[in-house]
Amino acid sequence: MAATGLRFRPGTVFPSHAANPSTQPYHHCSPQRMHAAKGRCRLKAQSSNGRPQISASSFRDVVIDGRQSEDGAPEQGGATVSITVVGASGDLAKKKIFPALFALFYEDCLPEHFTVFGYARSKMSDEELRNMISLTLTCRIDQRENCSDKMEQFLKRCFYQSGQYNSEEGFSELDRKLREKEAGKLPNRLFYLSIPPNIFVDVVRSASRTASSSSGWTRFIVEKPFGRDSESSGELTRSLKKYLDEEQIFRIDHYLGKELVENLSVLRFSNLVFEPLWSRNYIRNVQLIFSEDFGTEGRGGYFDNYGIIRDIMQNHLLQILALFAMETPVSLAAEDIRNEKVKVLRSMRKLRLDDVVVGQYKGHSKGGKSYPAYVDDPTVPSGSITPTFAAAAVFIDNARWDGVPFLMKAGKALHTRRAEIRVQFRRVPGNLYRRNIGADLDKATNELVLRVQPDEAIYLKINNKVPGLGMRLDSSELNLLYSERYRREIPDAYERLLLDAMEGERRLFIRSDELDAAWAIFTPVLRELEERRVAPELYPYGSRGPVGAHYLAANYNVRWGDISSDT
Ligand SMILES: NC(=O)C1=CN([C@@H]2O[C@H](COP(=O)(O)OP(=O)(O)OC[C@H]3O[C@@H](n4cnc5c(N)ncnc54)[C@H](OP(=O)(O)O)[C@@H]3O)[C@@H](O)[C@H]2O)C=CC1
Ligand SMILES: O=C1O[C@H](COP(=O)(O)O)[C@@H](O)[C@H](O)[C@H]1O
Numbered sequence: 001m002a003a004t005g006l007r008f009r010p011g012t013v014f015p016s017h018a019a020n021p022s023t024q025p026y027h028h029c030s031p032q033r034m035h036a037a038k039g040r041c042r043l044k045a046q047s048s049n050g051r052p053q054i055s056a057s058s059f060r061d062v063v064i065d066g067r068q069s070e071d072g073a074p075e076q077g078g079a080t081v082s083i084t085v086v087g088a089s090g091d092l093a094k095k096k097i098f099p100a101l102f103a104l105f106y107e108d109c110l111p112e113h114f115t116v117f118g119y120a121r122s123k124m125s126d127e128e129l130r131n132m133i134s135l136t137l138t139c140r141i142d143q144r145e146n147c148s149d150k151m152e153q154f155l156k157r158c159f160y161q162s163g164q165y166n167s168e169e170g171f172s173e174l175d176r177k178l179r180e181k182e183a184g185k186l187p188n189r190l191f192y193l194s195i196p197p198n199i200f201v202d203v204v205r206s207a208s209r210t211a212s213s214s215s216g217w218t219r220f221i222v223e224k225p226f227g228r229d230s231e232s233s234g235e236l237t238r239s240l241k242k243y244l245d246e247e248q249i250f251r252i253d254h255y256l257g258k259e260l261v262e263n264l265s266v267l268r269f270s271n272l273v274f275e276p277l278w279s280r281n282y283i284r285n286v287q288l289i290f291s292e293d294f295g296t297e298g299r300g301g302y303f304d305n306y307g308i309i310r311d312i313m314q315n316h317l318l319q320i321l322a323l324f325a326m327e328t329p330v331s332l333a334a335e336d337i338r339n340e341k342v343k344v345l346r347s348m349r350k351l352r353l354d355d356v357v358v359g360q361y362k363g364h365s366k367g368g369k370s371y372p373a374y375v376d377d378p379t380v381p382s383g384s385i386t387p388t389f390a391a392a393a394v395f396i397d398n399a400r401w402d403g404v405p406f407l408m409k410a411g412k413a414l415h416t417r418r419a420e421i422r423v424q425f426r427r428v429p430g431n432l433y434r435r436n437i438g439a440d441l442d443k444a445t446n447e448l449v450l451r452v453q454p455d456e457a458i459y460l461k462i463n464n465k466v467p468g469l470g471m472r473l474d475s476s477e478l479n480l481l482y483s484e485r486y487r488r489e490i491p492d493a494y495e496r497l498l499l500d501a502m503e504g505e506r507r508l509f510i511r512s513d514e515l516d517a518a519w520a521i522f523t524p525v526l527r528e529l530e531e532r533r534v535a536p537e538l539y540p541y542g543s544r545g546p547v548g549a550h551y552l553a554a555n556y557n558v559r560w561g562d563i564s565s566d567t
Helices: 031-041 056-062 091-106 126-135 147-156 168-182 197-210 230-243 259-269 300-304 307-325 334-346 493-503 512-531 548-555
Strands: 079-086 114-120 158-162 186-193 218-222 249-252 283-291 356-362 364-366 369-371 389-394 406-411 418-425 447-453 457-465 473-481 537-540
Touching: 079 091, 079 168, 079 197, 079 493, 091 114, 091 126, 091 147, 091 493, 114 168, 126 147, 126 158, 147 158, 158 168, 168 186, 168 197, 186 197, 186 493, 197 218, 197 230, 218 493, 230 512, 249 493, 249 512, 259 307, 259 447, 259 457, 283 307, 300 307, 307 334, 307 356, 307 389, 307 406, 307 418, 307 512, 334 512, 356 512, 356 548, 389 548, 406 548
Parallel strands: 079 114, 079 186, 114 158, 186 218, 218 249, 283 406, 356 537
Antiparallel strands: 283 418, 356 389, 364 369, 389 406, 418 447, 447 457, 457 473
């Protein structure tokens, strides 16, 4: 396989190469497989914008004989990357970022010379940070061979700096320690802002002034929420751009790092059977569904200021929609893809209040167990009307999608945890088998389901003849269940995105014009919901959500796919 310019990740092979051990997807890292994995993680030579970059591969290439000093810091020569997790004491850092960094290290996807720093106000020694990280290692790696050895090696590369978020002294001290670890190598620095949004700008101001790399790149991964509406988002962008170029800002939407979402474009653009059907001519409606079987437990304080529309719909579901509906990009380069996504978003109608249903979960007892209401959370103001559930019908006013309802549904404390994309096709015109199907022809239409999580799968519902002498049809599934088809584990979204940020690959990060277009769709309705104090429909914790969602779908002659079947 040609390597230059292409991105090879562990497992990016076609089955026809399976006989060649050097290209086999590796499942777990035996020494031989580790060697193969190194190759696959490291072959990328250019970032999507075509600029030469100090990619992970370059580290390995430049430092041919790189050695570590006692404390794990790299020695002279070559390049290095320092990853500073700002807000290191927080929930996301512990739950996702450190485990993802360790998984990348374990898979040999990090550069030869790297250092991880935690930064937060909490007082902690390096040892305490290491202890914290090791205790919260609940990643996919923890059952693997050599995990504890690798963990020890990883922890040696982790350090901590305590400081205020608006303090140039704190970040100057960090800069001093970073320089020490960089030990004269070409320094590249990645800051991950895993902090509440009200301090994003403080951190960027202080860190960019005092802790930017002197000669390598400096990048900032910015977590959501990117504002509450068009105005605050615009303000945030303007403030960040006082200190950073757009090129340095990596706005993360972790749904874009999920395997099935990444696969959406492959499915569409590399299979002849799908793309010709991908329009209003054959597709009746598209459904984007997110549900969680737990409430806002522990995050109520943050959540109450945002609500489910801002937490899930305006970003995760809308990003999936844009990828789903975009025209074929000129190439797979980040700017080509983001150009197409922004065109779709700009073609969308502003969401109307009549096309939205909001809900909030209420307390519920079942089987002797009681489940709290949203407003029982002590961090939620009493009498809050913040929606924990929303359903919406959105439309793309362009030639491809004119009149096709895109239905979104997102909720917390529902009966199941699931994220999926459902594509319901039109009925077969003049269907020869209509007698066998019955009166409701819409029930017998094809449905393509991409289950993003859990149990990743792609399946297509088709009408099929039940074997036998008669002519009875049923709805059956052509099912690609990932756990059966692929032996390898699916990486966490944060692994992919962290690696991308280090490689300067922006394809899965949100550009500022995409963000503006996304807020333009939702801001008017969010304002109206708040100004009119629209009361959410209450639904019991653990239920399927408000019935209003069914009426909304029925207005467009749609049945929710996740309700009508349970598959
Ligand atoms: N947690 C999650 O599942 C997800 C989080 N996010 C986003 O990631 C970011 C981080 O989230 P999360 O880790 O949950 O946040 P936390 O509330 O855990 O905050 C992270 C750290 O920031 C510091 N901090 C907290 N509140 C304040 C404050 N008011 N002023 C100054 N510092 C504060 C604390 O560190 P210290 O006191 O030590 O300085 C804390 O450990 C947020 O933007 C969030 O929206 C996005 C998706 C999912
Ligand atoms: O961004 C967010 O996502 C999580 C759900 O992420 P998942 O990868 O576990 O599906 C959600 O719980 C949280 O409220 C939201 O802020």
